Amino acid sequence: MERPWLAQYPAGVPAEIDIGKFASLKDLLAVTCARFADLPAYNSMGTVMTFRQLDTASRNFAAWLQSEAQLQRGDRVALMLPNLLQYPVALFGVLRAGMVVVNVNPFYTTRELEHQLNDAGAVAVVVLENFAHTLAQVAKSTRLRTVITTQVGDLLPPFKRLLTNAVVKHVRKMVPPWQLARAVGFNRVLAAGRTQALDDVALTHNDLAFLQYTGGTTGVAKGAMLTHGNMVANVLQVAAWMSPNLKDGEETVVIPLPLYHVFALTGCLSFFSKGAQTVLILNPRDTPAFLKALRQTRFTAIIGVNTLFRALLDAPAFADVDLRPLKLAVAGGMAVQQVVAHRWRQRAGVPLVEGYGLTETAPVAIANPVTIQEWSGQIGVPLPSTEAAILDDDGGVLAFDQVGEICLRGPQVMKGYWNRPDETTKVFTADGWLRTGDMGVMDARGSIRITDRKKDMIVVSGFKVFPNEIEDVLTTHPGVQEAAAIGVRDERSGEAVKVVVVRKDPALTEGDLIAHCRQNLTGYKMPRIFEFRVEPLPKTTIGKILRRALRDGGSAGPAAAAPAHAPAPTD
Amino acid sequence: MTSRSYRPRRLSLRDGREVTLRAVLETDAQEIVQSFERLSNDSRYLRFMQHKKQLDPAALERGVHPRPGREFVFVATTPTADGIDIVGGARYVRADDRNAETCEFAITVAEDWRDSGLATKLLASLIRRARRDGYRSMEGLVIADNAPMLALARDLRFSVHRVPEDATVVRVERTL
Numbered sequence: 001m002e003r004p005w006l007a008q009y010p011a012g013v014p015a016e017i018d019i020g021k022f023a024s025l026k027d028l029l030a031v032t033c034a035r036f037a038d039l040p041a042y043n044s045m046g047t048v049m050t051f052r053q054l055d056t057a058s059r060n061f062a063a064w065l066q067s068e069a070q071l072q073r074g075d076r077v078a079l080m081l082p083n084l085l086q087y088p089v090a091l092f093g094v095l096r097a098g099m100v101v102v103n104v105n106p107f108y109t110t111r112e113l114e115h116q117l118n119d120a121g122a123v124a125v126v127v128l129e130n131f132a133h134t135l136a137q138v139a140k141s142t143r144l145r146t147v148i149t150t151q152v153g154d155l156l157p158p159f160k161r162l163l164t165n166a167v168v169k170h171v172r173k174m175v176p177p178w179q180l181a182r183a184v185g186f187n188r189v190l191a192a193g194r195t196q197a198l199d200d201v202a203l204t205h206n207d208l209a210f211l212q213y214t215g216g217t218t219g220v221a222k223g224a225m226l227t228h229g230n231m232v233a234n235v236l237q238v239a240a241w242m243s244p245n246l247k248d249g250e251e252t253v254v255i256p257l258p259l260y261h262v263f264a265l266t267g268c269l270s271f272f273s274k275g276a277q278t279v280l281i282l283n284p285r286d287t288p289a290f291l292k293a294l295r296q297t298r299f300t301a302i303i304g305v306n307t308l309f310r311a312l313l314d315a316p317a318f319a320d321v322d323l324r325p326l327k328l329a330v331a332g333g334m335a336v337q338q339v340v341a342h343r344w345r346q347r348a349g350v351p352l353v354e355g356y357g358l359t360e361t362a363p364v365a366i367a368n369p370v371t372i373q374e375w376s377g378q379i380g381v382p383l384p385s386t387e388a389a390i391l392d393d394d395g396g397v398l399a400f401d402q403v404g405e406i407c408l409r410g411p412q413v414m415k416g417y418w419n420r421p422d423e424t425t426k427v428f429t430a431d432g433w434l435r436t437g438d439m440g441v442m443d444a445r446g447s448i449r450i451t452d453r454k455k456d457m458i459v460v461s462g463f464k465v466f467p468n469e470i471e472d473v474l475t476t477h478p479g480v481q482e483a484a485a486i487g488v489r490d491e492r493s494g495e496a497v498k499v500v501v502v503r504k505d506p507a508l509t510e511g512d513l514i515a516h517c518r519q520n521l522t523g524y525k526m527p528r529i530f531e532f533r534v535e536p537l538p539k540t541t542i543g544k545i546l547r548r549a550l551r552d553g554g555s556a557g558p559a560a561a562a563p564a565h566a567p568a569p570t571d
Numbered sequence: 572m573t574s575r576s577y578r579p580r581r582l583s584l585r586d587g588r589e590v591t592l593r594a595v596l597e598t599d600a601q602e603i604v605q606s607f608e609r610l611s612n613d614s615r616y617l618r619f620m621q622h623k624k625q626l627d628p629a630a631l632e633r634g635v636h637p638r639p640g641r642e643f644v645f646v647a648t649t650p651t652a653d654g655i656d657i658v659g660g661a662r663y664v665r666a667d668d669r670n671a672e673t674c675e676f677a678i679t680v681a682e683d684w685r686d687s688g689l690a691t692k693l694l695a696s697l698i699r700r701a702r703r704d705g706y707r708s709m710e711g712l713v714i715a716d717n718a719p720m721l722a723l724a725r726d727l728r729f730s731v732h733r734v735p736e737d738a739t740v741v742r743v744e745r746t747l
Contacts, residue, residue: 439738454739455716468612468616468621540675542676542677
């Protein structure tokens with residue numbers, strides 16, 4: 001197949017990557033830790049963990065999982081953690097023990113958590129105590145045998161650890177009471193693992209590394225099976241892509257997006273593979289703390305979503321952050337708004353480099369060259385070893401500038417959906433293309449632009465929300481006759497969830513529904529606008545709902561202005 | 572109903588199973604509710620394009636009382652130990668009160684009757700019926716990534732059209 005985009009590759013970026021370089025993420029970890037041993041690998045709340053320390057800690061964690069918890073190769077281990085030093089330790093610990101990581105959004109409600117743990121068949125979980133109360137409510141209805149709990153400050157130096165853990169628990173009261181039988185503390189695991197044997201598991205490209213969950217248009221969340229091969233490929237692809245702007249062992253990247261999100265996960269691993277120091281931001285919505293971290297760090301790269309760059313630009317104290325060392329600012333997860341791109345370029349001196357991908361592609365498949373001087377308004381060109389095509393409904397390749405579905409092939413494309421062969425069949429064409437659900441065009445130079453979305457989905461600050469799930473939750477409320485969820489434009493989050501509800505109980509209020517949704521939906525899925533209608537929702541004669549008519553129908557009600565339950569990229 | 576009534580037919584499917592195809596009866600209401608309850612979330616979403624917990628009673632009432640010549644409902648049934656099972660249905664209704672020539676269709680097939688060719692037979696029968704009832708064209712809305720339904724529509728010579736300002740659904744249409 002012709003690859004017109006290769007002419008746009010900057011000098012030094014290869015057309016193909018050699019995925020044979022590492023057999024697994026475990027190999028990548030070993031090589032990287034040996035190479036950059038005493039450089040800082042991760043930095044959280046001012047505390048540094050070197051590559052060597054990470055190697056040791058993750059080794060001990062892995063040994064404990066094998067020896068003490070008696071977990072087997074291929075067992076699924078859930079990580080229910082925000083951006084703390086414990087995350088990379090647990091992540092690499094699970095992977096080098098030969099097990100599979102299941103990333104869990106720690107803000108999940110019990111309904112969402114129970115589904116994901118059971119769907120994945122997770123037998124172990126690592127959870128931050130702040131979220132242990134949610135886990136405690138569902139643990140008995142899952143297959144979990146091993147629970148490792150950790151406190152925010154567990155990997156900080158002794159005095160700072162005690163202080164941080166005490167403040168989180170007793171001053172800020174961020175740890176609701178919980179009880180979990182046989183839970184083991186994170187530091188006890190690391191201490192015990194020190195003297196335990198670690199069986200050196202031989203992993204190959206075909207072994208599963210992650211079950212990374214993503215919503216579905218017509219059903220519940222499903223796990224994309226990302227193998228070690230998929231992850232090694234995407235780490236190498238992204239690292240090669242960034243190489244014109246970055247030097248090995250010399251960079252510092254700020255990661256404010258949660259690592260349980262695939263974009264931050266692989267982005268972070270790519271920087272890691274280049275020996276960069278990764279600064280983990282625990283909660284970017286805490287703007288003063290975030291800005292303080294930025295002021296105290298000489299950072300050369302940052303990755304984020306439009307919503308986050310916008311929030312930074314809007315914060316007056318951002319003026320005090322030194323952006324002169326910055327070489328690369330990567331934006332993904334959602335469309336970048338022109339005004340944000342423009343303001344960022346003026347303030348930072350480097351453009352926002354937009355990339356594109358899906359959970360199913362580990363995730364990056366298309367990106368702008370990092371050497372661009374201005375934001376392009378396009379998602380870019382396919383990465384090395386990646387093919388993109390615009391296909392018609394029959395799977396035929398369309399000519400340049402014709403609108404069709406963006407489809408992808410490459411070593412980063414997932415194996416399929418966990419336990420869902422039907423869904424897997426549906427998402428691939430006969431020729432092995434992955435259908436993205438996004439409509440777009442490719443120009444003669446191979447640059448791709450998104451024009452529309454085929455999948456019925458709402459993207460809130462980079463998080464995907466599926467109307468079906470929101471409608472499912474709303475219609476379980478006894479006061480609701482029928483409900484439909486749609487996406488509406490939102491300056492801050494890109495899109496916001498609006499719901500149109502027909503009451504069964506005339507006394508039903510917006511407050512009732514907000515309370516009900518809060519119990520069942522994590523923050524980013526929360527409807528921001530509630531509209532009540534008396535007449536049935538618009539449908540065709542035969543009873544199919546007309547979402548377009550719903551979008552045209554009502555403008556934002558008074559609730560539109562209420563920021564109380566506004567979503568943000570951290571939840 | 573006499574001239575427009577439909578004599579039940581036995582259909583043999585690709586996988587060797589057999590069903591009876593007949594016009595819907597008033598007494599099918601209970602069975603339709605049960606069939607709906609057995610459908611997966613996915614199937615319900617594909618049919619109604621929204622999350623549907625239960626059938627709307629008024630719609631069900633209309634469904635088992637089609638107005639002759641104007642609407643028609645086929646059901647595909649199979650005898651079971653505990654009675655009659657409805658394993659598929661197809662329906663057309665007049666799309667627009669002002670236009671007597673165009674009808675809208677919908678099809679539903681039970682989960683374990685997928686890939687049996689039942690949907691094709693249902694839609695083909697529905698096309699013949701609508702033509703006999705005087706319609707000149709048939710149309711339907713389909714979720715854009717419902718590839719099996721789109722393939723079926725193409726097989727039966729429907730053309731596929733974009734819906735302005737909504738890429739999540741497409742409109743299929745054919746003359747009768």
